[in-house]
Amino acid sequence: MLHKKVRLDRLTENEKVLTPTYGTREMNESVPKYEMPESEMLPKTAYNIIHDELMLDGNSRLNLATFVTTWMEPEARQLMSETFDKNMIDKDEYPQTAEMEMRCVNMLSRLYHSPEDGEGCGCSTIGSSEAAMLGGMALKWKWRERMKAKGKPTDKPNMVMGIDVHVCWDKFCKYWDVEPRFVPMEGNRYVMNDKEAVKLIDENTIGVVTIFGTTFTGQYEPIKEINDALDNLNRKTGWEVPIHVDGASGAFVAPFIQPDIEWDFRLKWVKSINASGHKYGLVYPGVGWVIWRDWAELPDDLIFKVNYLGGEMPTFALNFSRPGNQIVAQYYNFLRLGKTGYRRIIQSAHDTALYLSEKIAKMEPFELLTDGSDIPVLAFKIKDKTNFSVFDISEMVRDRGWLIPAYTLPANKEDTAVLRIVVKEGFSRDMADLLIGDLKRILKHFADQPGHKPKETKKKGKFIKHC
Ligand SMILES: *Cc1c(COP(=O)(O)O)cnc(C)c1O
Numbered sequence: 500m501l502h503k504k505v506r507l508d509r510l511t512e513n514e515k516v517l518t519p520t521y522g523t524r525e526m527n528e529s530v531p532k533y534e535m536p537e538s539e540m541l542p543k544t545a546y547n548i549i550h551d552e553l554m555l556d557g558n559s560r561l562n563l564a565t566f567v568t569t570w571m572e573p574e575a576r577q578l579m580s581e582t583f584d585k586n587m588i589d590k591d592e593y594p595q596t597a598e599m600e601m602r603c604v605n606m607l608s609r610l611y612h613s614p615e616d617g618e619g620c621g622c623s624t625i626g627s628s629e630a631a632m633l634g635g636m637a638l639k640w641k642w643r644e645r646m647k648a649k650g651k652p653t654d655k656p657n658m659v660m661g662i663d664v665h666v667c668w669d670k671f672c673k674y675w676d677v678e679p680r681f682v683p684m685e686g687n688r689y690v691m692n693d694k695e696a697v698k699l700i701d702e703n704t705i706g707v708v709t710i711f712g713t714t715f716t717g718q719y720e721p722i723k724e725i726n727d728a729l730d731n732l733n734r735k736t737g738w739e740v741p742i743h744v745d746g747a748s749g750a751f752v753a754p755f756i757q758p759d760i761e762w763d764f765r766l767k768w769v770k771s772i773n774a775s776g777h778k779y780g781l782v783y784p785g786v787g788w789v790i791w792r793d794w795a796e797l798p799d800d801l802i803f804k805v806n807y808l809g810g811e812m813p814t815f816a817l818n819f820s821r822p823g824n825q826i827v828a829q830y831y832n833f834l835r836l837g838k839t840g841y842r843r844i845i846q847s848a849h850d851t852a853l854y855l856s857e858k859i860a861k862m863e864p865f866e867l868l869t870d871g872s873d874i875p876v877l878a879f880k881i882k883d884k885t886n887f888s889v890f891d892i893s894e895m896v897r898d899r900g901w902l903i904p905a906y907t908l909p910a911n912k913e914d915t916a917v918l919r920i921v922v923k924e925g926f927s928r929d930m931a932d933l934l935i936g937d938l939k940r941i942l943k944h945f946a947d948q949p950g951h952k953p954k955e956t957k958k959k960g961k962f963i964k965h966c
Pocket of ligand 1: 566625627665667710711713746747748775786
């Protein structure tokens with residue numbers, strides 16, 4: 500997040516300081532909030548001040564807004580705290596952490612069916628956003644190589660995707676100077692489809708980004724259809740437009756519970772995939788992965804070599820120093836859970852999502868957009884005009900500690916406002932029942948107030964990407 504320097508000349512004396520919570524017992528002077536204190540304090544005092552302030556943060560277990568892991572086993576926590584000091588980039592010092600990263604890349608490559616006789620490769624990142632930047636750069640550089648080889652201009656690259664993409668793809672296009680071409684939503688279609696995608700592709704398309712589990716509705720895009728349409732188009736034109744799959748959520752869901760969906764390297768034009776280890780990979784933030792079908796998809800130009808145990812280690816990353824402990828935790832999960840463990844956990848989240856969506860579908864004012872049958876995420880709206888809106892509901896459930904975001908959809912469905920629930924490990928069926936009870940109470944509350952005016956979305960006009 501971007502932050503501004505606070506203007507001290509506009510604050511009262513009280514606003515500038517942390518007032519001593521523990522009074523004379525531990526702290527007898529107030530400390531400045533916006534400049535570094537001159538003197539020290541006892542570790543315990545500092546701990547208490549910060550610990551107490553953080554109580555005002557939401558309870559992460561009631562946070563149904565985030566996709567990111569909010570619970571790990573005590574053994575994983577222990578391993579993570581034992582490895583806080585390991586810097587991922589320091590492969591000389593921590594060769595075993597690097598080895599674990601390599602094993603994770605191998606496991607994921609195989610999970611995503613990279614050809615056994617090929618040179619699949621990949622790396623860890625801080626999350627899917629960094630992974631998207633790396634995937635996108637590889638697409639852009641490869642496209643430029645293809646165009647140069649044909650003696651064609653390389654000044655107008657574009658990328659084709661659904662308007663349902665995560666903000667990281669808007670960022671990619673802006674930061675790397677690529678024209679984004681969006682397939683809008685239409686009618687009951689909240690994702691991109693093959694027919695609309697093909698219309699936007701031309702020789703300057705560096706790639707098509709398909710979302711495997713959108714943040715708006717949790718749906719999978721029809722990647723196989725898009726791959727087949729692209730195969731036709733590429734054959735007809737001699738282009739080689741590839742697909743990158745943004746599997747931030749779905750790449751840790753489908754392999755375990757929907758193994759028959761073809762979305763990965765089984766499809767010819769899928770050249771790279773990103774996944775968030777800290778979403779359904781079940782690790783605390785931040786770890787992500789980007790996996791390429793083959794080393795040949797990575798332009799040499801983007802790879803830097805660092806010295807490693809006397810040898811050279813190729814790296815492709817936006818960051819340099821980075822905590823190694825999330826990688827350790829990812830490896831812990833792979834080793835501890837195996838495919839069976841992941842299947843059990845994801846299946847149970849999936850079952851809870853379906854259970855919850857069935858109950859919500861039965862509640863009069865609501866209508867489901869999605870029921871959680873792709874990734875365990877459901878989105879619903881209010882059917883007819885009433886005296887309350889999804890924004891009212893979002894605010895009211897917050898009083899009980901639940902975080903459920905309400906937002907309007909992007910083009911061309913700006914008139915539709917939805918609530919979204921992300922079911923994760925740690926959200927039990929009992930909690931689902933508690934939530935349903937709270938929703939019923941809220942509906943009754945509004946039924947008792949016929950004069951209530953529905954709250955509108957805060958910002959009109961400008962579409963704000965949510966995540
Ligand atoms: C969460 C998400 C991202 C961004 O992932 P981070 O790991 O938070 O950086 C990108 N794309 C999709 C589809 C997502 O759900």
